[in-house]
Amino acid sequence: MSAVRGEGTPWRAALPFARIGFLNMLAFRARYYVGVLTYLFNVAVYYFIWRAVFRQGGSVAGMTLEDMVTYVAVGWAIRSFYFNEIDRELGTQVQEGKLAMNLIRPVDFQTVMIADAAGQSAFRAVLFTIPIAIVLALVFPLKPPASPLAALLFLVSATLSFFLVAALNFLVGLVAIRSKSILGILRAKYLVFELLSGLLIPTTLFPQPLRSILFASPFPHINFTPAALYLGQAAGTRALGLLALQAGWTAGLLALGQYAWRRSRRRITIQGG
């Protein structure tokens, strides 16, 4: 019977969801063009801050002004790629009862959410990240990747960043729907993520023991790890170790998301209808 055939093949099921995510972005593209300017503005702000800090020249934690500006620009560029709103989407789906529509299809819920976000990210990579990167490179004095290998490791790491953020957002969404103030939690999350991920300040600049604690958490792998690989701050086995750690966190948090979802399922009641 044809009906049973579609079961449990996550990848074949995931790709069409990514396609839908892409098409949905296409339907609303105008809204995202404004975003290019926002990113440009953010990088400019940090550029001037760091230029003031480096007025005397020299380096901070082994980074020159050029390194620092490149770090910030690379960070914001990949943020435009890995960014997703799975947490908010999960919240709305539960509140508005749309979750039911995802549960009547023979696909794993986490897979669907992440695939949809991946489609959006693919869209942003083409129409958002690349233009941003070009504009940034024209406006600010940026360094190229440290080596071809560094460039490759950076690309792998940036892709992993997407899955890491997706896994984290899925978990945040599951926590948020248990509380009364979903939006409050999500707002707090942005602050925490931006600070701890190394987007605003390189994680290596944090004082001890905060730095060690941070490096024992998944957060620096969102932004610090790919940016550090780009700059060649970690090379050889250290680079691979960093990448392995990032992959490990990603896999672990995805698995935790599966577990948490199974646990929440029983408690989630779906309104409406």
Place this chain on the structure above:
Amino acid sequence: MTEPIVRVERLTKVFRSYRREEGLRAALKSLVRRKSSEVAAVADVTFTIGRGEMVGYIGANGAGKSTTIKMLTGILTPTSGDVVGNGFVPWRDRTRYVATIGVVFGQRTQLWWDIAVVESFRLLKEIYGLSEAEYRERMALFDKVLGLGAYLHQPVRKLSLGERMRCDLAASLLHRPPLLFLDEPTIGLDIVAKANVREFLEEINRQEGTTVLLTTHDLADIETLCRRVIVIDHGKLLFDGALDELRDRILPITSIVFDVKRAPDARDLEWNGRPIREVGLHRYRLDLDRREAAPATAVKEIVNRFDVSDLKIEEPEIEAVVKRIYQEGIS
């Protein structure tokens, strides 16, 4: 009877809701002890559905129809009780189970709002693993019976409710599920669209033997589609049986209304201890309890006794039957 396709046993769902209290003092108090109330949306419901049946699931607003459907489709986990559908426990084997069923909630759509309908169908084709040929054949059928082709390239938000419902029905049946759940599939539709939906369901049931459980407020849906109805109220199963049986049980009254040419003798206005009432100019009515007397016997007697110019037999409308159930329950 063959093995049932759906088996529901002592199904119960209790919702606990926390009320938000008005006023500061109540709010402070609720910090310490939140007032919660429990609602048994579905309570101890048991029934089975045989392969190929079309069953109407009816009840007043808030009776627990949607909650039942949600448990039967694996969306909600029951508080207690068992369900087996197509050989699966819906909430436990959800992904495998839902590959074998179709679901439509009339109040919402499973299609993507902002993109062309056909994109939603392409996605469903992939997740159900249909071949291109199977997909084409299915879409051709939907186009023939539902006229789907006309709005396949429009986003859902631009469709009328009736068009959207046709799309949602088609989407739920794309993978030829043997079991279909419909929660108010005709809500908000105009008469033509309603008729269209009913015809389509009849056709699918006849051609493919699809088993259907549907909730509705429109009793015409039930009368055209379902031989069997299940009635629930306040979460409890009140009745499960044939529509005619429901009518007999709730309003077992048949009225014989007749016109006479000459005014009858007052002594004749009675039959077997039941009054024959004057209800209009030369028009009389006898209300019979079908369980006590066969209407045919009464008709014969009336024709003999009076100079009858016209006579008709009135059965209670199913509408009246259900209204009565909602108001007074089933004794």
